[in-house]
Amino acid sequence: MGRAVALALGLLWAVSYPLLAIPESGSAQLVWVFTAWLVAIVFAAGTGRDG
């Protein structure tokens, strides 16, 4: 359970305040969000089989 919660909180963090530090444009923010999202999914798939 701890890993799952950490993963969710990690994604929440990744799609919130780090975005402030992306100065270029909305498209750069978009790429960041989609990447963080996919990374979280991959981690969840790696650890999710046993919860």
Add this chain to the structure above:
Amino acid sequence: MAEATRGLGLVAPGVAAAAAFGYLLLLFAVAFWADRRAAQHRSVIDRSWVYSLSIGVYCTAWTFFGSVGVAAERGLWFLPIYLGPTLVMLAAPLVLVPMLRVAKSLRLTSLSDLLSTRFGHRALLGRWVALALVVVSIPYVALQLKAIALAFEIVSGGAGGEAARTFWLVVVLALFAALFGTRRLDVTERHEGLVAAVAFESAVKLGAFLLLGVVIGAVLLGDAEGALRAAWWEAWQAVPKIDAVAAMGYGDWLALIVLAGVAFLLLPRQFQVLVVENVRAEHLTRASWQFPLYLWALNLFVVPVALLGKVLLPDGVTSDGFVLTVPLALHEHWLAVVVFLGGISAATSMVIVESVALATMISNDWVAPWWLRRGKTLAAGHLLWVRRAVIVAVIAAGYLFFLLAGESHALIAIGLVSFLGVAQLAPAVVAAFLWPGASAVGVAAGLFVGLVVWGYTALLPLLIRSGWFPEAWLTVGPAGIAWLRPEALFGVEGMAPVTASLVWSVLANGVVLIAVSVLRPPDGATRAIARRFVADPLFRASRKGAATIADASVAPVRSHWRAKTQSSAVLEVLARFVSAERLIEALRAFRAERGLAADAPLVVDEAFVAFAERLLSGAIGGVAARLVLEGVLGERAPAWDEVMALVDEARAVREANERLRELDRMKDEFIASVSHELRTPLAAVRAYAELLAADPDIDRETRRKFYQTMVRESERLTRLVNQVLDLAKLDSGHAEWRHEAVDLRTVVHEVAETMRPVMRERGGELGVVVPQEEAICFGDRDRLVQLLLNLVGNAVQFMKVPHGKVAVTLQPDAQTWRLIVEDNGPGVPPEERQAIFERFHRASKTRAHSTGTGLGLAIAKRIAEHMGGAIAVDESPLGGARFVVTLPRGTVSQENREREDEPQDLGGG
């Protein structure tokens, strides 16, 4: 908008209608096929990916069409709606597994069932929750129907007849939902066909969007002149940042993510697919990443499509329709039809599942209890027809709402407002799983206040914008009172309206829930039920917990209550609502759990009533199940949870009392033993001191002997006190233990060196045998020395005098080290070989001359056991006692070796 799309290539209205109705026919075929497979025990939905796809019912037409519209207008702001559910799914073990576990064990059929059961089987609470969800959901259903009409209008260029086509499509939808959503009365038996169809629809949605993405990718890459690609790239560079959108900031971004997560968890259709239709708990574990992946893929091409729409289509074409107008503008008619079907899928799956979920709630929380309270008999057939009628009524209400308010601003913006409404259940659900002190009246009061604030801050602004109330209410406030402005309540500004509404409504809801629950705390029965929700789900919902979710077992406890009714009467009622196959299977499991023979008569006690209630709950809901059972029993059946709580409490109190009595007895024994042991040397010291004081003429030699005895007895006293303290420390767990690699050979040598002078003094010989290779064991070296000293000291004390022999041997075993201490003394009789390790064990007469404290072996035993070993005594070949200590073998790493205190010349390699 039809005007704006006139220049585009269009699909003939007949083709669009044929595609839509043909698609619905395909849905019927999928559902029939899945139901047939289920009948053959070859379930289609018993697969995690089907479960994950069925959760995709979350993505409605509002998001299918609307996401591209939002992306075109406001950049990234379409994403929170998907990030929220992603977070909830990733954290499924924390939030969803407990809900699933409780719902499965209590056979709960809906969120209203869950809340009414949790807060003391309060029918009224369930009824109001159901009503609130219906009120919030019907405009949302209407929104889907509007999306269908709009999609017809866009693909056929507003050629007319959209209203008729939408109407017939709604009729077919109602037919489908009524047919496949009520195949069985027992909701917990799952709707295989319905779920398979919904999963199929999710696959169509995803496939359509991905296809659209691939085609526009090909178009952009294949753009020979490069003008389109350049324009698209320019638009890509200009996507607005999150905080560049007017009146929206990062706080709103986070608030939307939270709101979407909460709504995802609490929307009626989501509870239906996530919990009620779940076949196995493991599916949820897999879905925790499969569904987020689905959402990710579904959104991958949202921005590319939106940007292409912006550069390709003339101004005036609504961005909400870009998914259809872009392929039309590219003259890819087939693609427009596929995407159109994707949109139809999104709308129809939502309408179907939502109507089934709402129908279950209305029939279980409103109709069945009302019917039963009027003294009417309820039969499965009645309820099935009630449920079908409610499904049709819900869809009809949605259609009516669409006709009445189809063009108003309210309908377009109802999606988020619905989310906000559903979020009002969040404090109740959080309290249900986290706070045993929450009461039904507190939850109801919080829900009421939350909904009032939601109505004022979220619904009212929509109605104002639709022209139903004066616009001035938004700008200067009702009656000119500025702090009453719905979107800037109490003069607080700076938050987006949706954030402000979320904060104010949920805050008010939560505060009232807590305050009223404190003032009107829950009764005993509610607290008893709370245990099933609060006690273990959140904190013990581990992977094992998730994997073992099953129907709750009925623990075989001694019965306290018997009904006068025969079990056959209860079974007769059960048979009216539960299929024969299911009833037989459930009865078999019940008998097995209770240890009853297959033909043993069933007694109507609390356990049987609880079993019957749970079985009935799956069919007609908790409230009606209780009413039906009370009807057949002719009296109020004790609530199972109440009984279980009393039994649990009584058992816990009894066990605690027994433990206390045992501890008290042990304490008395210990004090008696210590007092006895202290008294003996003290008496000796006192006697000799008195002799010396009384007779000053005692000769020098006798006086010296007296003093020696007094010193010896004082030393014994000191040793005894030290060992009592040491043992107390070991028993209390406060002793400090080091964990290090110890070469047992060094321990043996050290103890041998210490004991040799004593051996010599008593005329005995001490033999030591240790292996050549290092003998590593992990533990506390000082304690190991203490253990061996106690054993060798014990052997020295009991060996023959003269010609005493003590041997210490260290032997390797497969997994352990054997440390053997033997002597040629009188040995330990077999009947005392266990007791000898107890504190102050009184030795038999053969060892009665002992001058020990009676604690040495007890301490040795505790040390050995703490290090994962054991100690035993038997007969030695030398003729006396043989103590064998087994200790786990360890292998020492270089690092550990370096940390060892002992010199390294003892070990090899």
